[in-house]
Amino acid sequence: MKLQTQRWIDRWVGQALCAAVSLWARLWGNKVQVMPQAPRHILVILLSEMGSVVLAGPMFAALRQRYPSATVHVLQLKKNQEVAKLLGLAKSEHLHALDDSAGLGLLGDIWRVSQTLRALPLDAVIDCELFSRISSLMSYLSGAPLRAGFTPHTQEGLYRGSFINRAIPYNPYQHITQQFLSLVDALDDAAMPRHKAAPVRALPSDTCLSVPFDAAELTRYRQKMHADHPTLAGRQVVLLYAGGGLLPERAWPASHYAQLAKGLVDAGHAVGLIGLRDDAALASQLRADVASEFCVDLTGYTKSIRELLMLFHAAQLLITNDGGPGHFASLTPIQTMVFFGPETGRLYGPLGPRARVLEAGVACSPCLSAYNHRQTFCDGDNQCLKRLQPLPVLREALQILNQTVPSQADCSHAALGSEPVLHA
Secondary structure: OOHHHHHHHHHHHHHHHHHHHHHHHHHHOOOOOOOOOOOOEEEEEOOOOHHHHHHOHHHHHHHHHHOOOOEEEEEEEHHHHHHHHHHOOOOHHHEEEEOOOOHHHHHHHHHHHHHHHHOOOOOEEEEOOOOOHHHHHHHHHOOOOEEEEEEOOOOOOOOOOOOOOEEEEOOOOOOHHHHHHHHHHHOOOOOOOOOOOOOOOOOOOOOOOOOOOOHHHHHHHHHHHHHHOHHHOOOOEEEEEOOOOOOHHHOOOHHHHHHHHHHHHHOOOEEEEEOOHHHHHHHHHHHHHHOOOOEEEOOOOOOOHHHHHHHHHOOOEEEEEOOHHHHHHOOOOOEEEEEOOOOOHHHHOOOOOOEEEEOOOOOOOOOOOOOOOOOOOOOOOOHHHHOOOHHHHHHHHHHHHHOOOOOOOOOOOOOOOOOOOOOO
């Protein structure tokens, strides 16, 4: 199903259904209960982008620390479920999926999953979505007496029903990882808003997630990569993700990437262009612009998220647009530089000291938010990214490459990112 079709259905049909369920809950719904001391089953709903799962890592750690005897269930879209399995967020039998590829199939999945969840039964559900009304409806259909999620209060743009009885206001001034943690606090809080009594937290310095790799497995993968692309051997490898995915306005200009790649190759490094098969045409154009055997096309080279992480282990630096790769990189030793503009690293930046956020800070940035359902009013001339010139980015990349690369065993994380690269 096309993204715009999903948005239309969610906006108009979703709002009507949320209003109807809210009325039902007010007239015939159960009274609000308190969280039992030993909850049996807790559901976390994370339907959105795969990168959000990584940013939710501290929330899962907090859930398990606070409710060690509870079984944690996770509900995702089927296309995003690979990440939950890889990170071990829950046992396979506790992972639930909705297939949004076809409308009628999605309705069938909603009914099937709802029946499965109601049979558990659930003690609480945490809905991590900001603007998806299907997740809000699923929190009610799950049968959980306690439903934590975001509420607009008096603000427009986030109406998801009034049946979320452990609601907290979305806070556009706090990193999303901290807000996910607030949803856990809301389960036990009697104040209004529900997380008022929560402890003051700094931004977590670690994802609290890991993907174990055997050293021999990583060595074999590196050897395979060098066999498939011999020009990568003997040089430090810089991976570039130039694609914009579903939101092309998040992409740093291709011409800037070409200048950056040429500068890296001229400095004696190798460049790998990563992405999905859909990014192959862009990679081909970049290779033609760079005109060097040390710039190779790796789009479609990795067949899974696990392979992508092994590729990150085999490289020294990732330079990427805002999106999943920057968050997955935080699970590996690779250094990362991430461009932000339509969205801000202050809310969605990767966790850990190896990630650097690059933002120009123009007046209209960020323009994508929970209040406009990530639909920008930009005319396509994304100056927030165009003003980040290639030369300063190249200088910072070379500085990183000249430093000692941290070992995989170094798990001491500091704060989010570094000072942004500003357009002079």
